Amino acid sequence: MTIHIGAAPGDIAETVLLPGDPYRAKWAAETFLSDVRQVNAVRGMLGFTGTWNGHPVTIQGSGMGMPSLSIYVNELIRDYGAQTLIRIGSCGGMQDHVGLRDVVLAMTASTVTSPSSTIFREVNFAPGADWSLLRAAVAAAEAKGTRTHVGGIYSSDTFYDERPDLNEQMVRHGILAVEMEAAELYMLAARYGRRALAVLTVSDHLITGEALASEHRESSFGDMVEIALNAAFP
Numbered sequence: 001m002t003i004h005i006g007a008a009p010g011d012i013a014e015t016v017l018l019p020g021d022p023y024r025a026k027w028a029a030e031t032f033l034s035d036v037r038q039v040n041a042v043r044g045m046l047g048f049t050g051t052w053n054g055h056p057v058t059i060q061g062s063g064m065g066m067p068s069l070s071i072y073v074n075e076l077i078r079d080y081g082a083q084t085l086i087r088i089g090s091c092g093g094m095q096d097h098v099g100l101r102d103v104v105l106a107m108t109a110s111t112v113t114s115p116s117s118t119i120f121r122e123v124n125f126a127p128g129a130d131w132s133l134l135r136a137a138v139a140a141a142e143a144k145g146t147r148t149h150v151g152g153i154y155s156s157d158t159f160y161d162e163r164p165d166l167n168e169q170m171v172r173h174g175i176l177a178v179e180m181e182a183a184e185l186y187m188l189a190a191r192y193g194r195r196a197l198a199v200l201t202v203s204d205h206l207i208t209g210e211a212l213a214s215e216h217r218e219s220s221f222g223d224m225v226e227i228a229l230n231a232a233f234p
């Protein structure tokens with residue numbers, strides 16, 4: 001039991017999938033795991049533990065934004081011993097060749113600020129994915145035939161009124177997509193020597209203005225969860 005997670009010791013698996021939305025955690029757990037039990041409901045940020053192909057897995061909501069994810073990931077690592085943490089979530093496409101329903105595997109995650117900025121001060125730390133997870137995720141995506149892009153993403157602190165010049169520079173430098181959590185996940189994994197990866201599905205597009213129809217969201221999110229699970233247990 002921690003300040004924000006009500007799970008008992010041993011309720012959280014070493015491998016944790018982290019969707020932002022707690023209801024997506026429930027859906028993913030009920031769809032992909034066996035012997036599922038709810039292990040957290042504090043503040044409605046639902047978490048579930050079960051097994052996938054015999055492997056213990058926890059799926060815990062992280063909330064939206066790096067401050068929220070930072071609270072859950074700190075407690076999952078420090079109090080529950082999580083070793084492998086994979087964000088599964090949605091993102092906004094930022095390149096013409098990145099289409100709706102494509103999967104983006106975040107090799108790096110750039111930010112303007114993050115909850116770790118006060119630690120790094122003037123250091124521009126480069127938050128990067130764990131190579132073994134990234135390699136396995138690419139193999140899983142290729143095996144599934146899922147259109148996938150591997151590269152840098154941007155972890156923003158805002159969903160609305162993003163600075164136009166920021167988006168312009170991110171696109172200019174090849175950033176594939178924008179979301180709001182991955183960079184802090186990578187910084188915490190680096191700090192505590194854990195493995196982390198962000199597997200994202202493109203639900204919106206900043207250039208075309210397209211957005212995924214709700215009926216397509218669930219199926220495309222399913223591919224992302226399968227890729228994440230196969231990456232964790234290749």
Ligand SMILES: Nc1nc(Cl)c2ncn([C@@H]3O[C@H](CO)[C@@H](O)[C@H]3O)c2n1
Pocket residue numbers: 020063064065089090091092093156158159160178179180181203204205206
């Ligand atoms: N800034 C931002 N912009 C776009 Cl176009 C997004 N598409 C999906 N997300 C993710 O979905 C949530 C916002 O809807 C956040 O958790 C964020 O990670 C996005 N976040």
